[in-house]
Amino acid sequence: MSYFMNNTMGESIDEPNEARIREVLTELQEADNEHFDVSLVHESGWSLSVYPDKALIWENVNDDATRPRELTLGSWQGVIDVLLKLSRGDISAVHSLNWRES
Template structure:
C-alpha cells in the first residue's frame, strides 16, 4: 500500500510510517485556524484520516462515492496515531467499523 501524508502547513509527502508520529507532533503549539490538521491518505482507495489540534478525527473518502465524511471528537493522540497507521496500511475496514458520527464535526 502507498499513502500520502499532509503536513500542517499543507505540504505533502509520500508516506513513510516512521514519519506519522512526527506528523501528529506538528500539531503542538498555538492553535492555527488556517492549518489546524494533518492527515494520512491511502492512495489507491482515497480514504483519508485527518486529525485536528482540537482532538477531532475526520474519516472520509476524498474520491467521493461513500456515505460522506465521518468524525469522532475527543480522540487522544495515541488513538489517532493508531488510526493513521491503519489507513497507511490500507486497513480501511478496521477504521470504517468504528463508532463514527456523520459529518465533519466542529473543526
C-alpha cells in the same frame, strides 16, 4: 499500498513511517487559524484528517456520495493507531469505529 500525509503547511510526505507520523502530529501543537489540521490519504481515496483536539474526519475524497464522518479520540496513541491502520490499507478496521455523520 501507497499513501501520503499532509502536514500543517500542506506539504505532502510519501509513505511516512510511525516516527514520521508522530512528528507530523506534533505540528498540531503549534496549530493556528490557517494551519489547523493534518491528514493521511490512502490510494483507495479514504482519508483521515486530524485536528488539535484529537478529532478525526473520515471521508473518501474520490467519492462525493460518501458523507464525511467524525470521531474524537481520547489519546494521541489512539489517533496514531487509526492512522497506522489506514496506512496499511485496513479500511474495514477504520470504518468499523464509532463514527458519526458530520
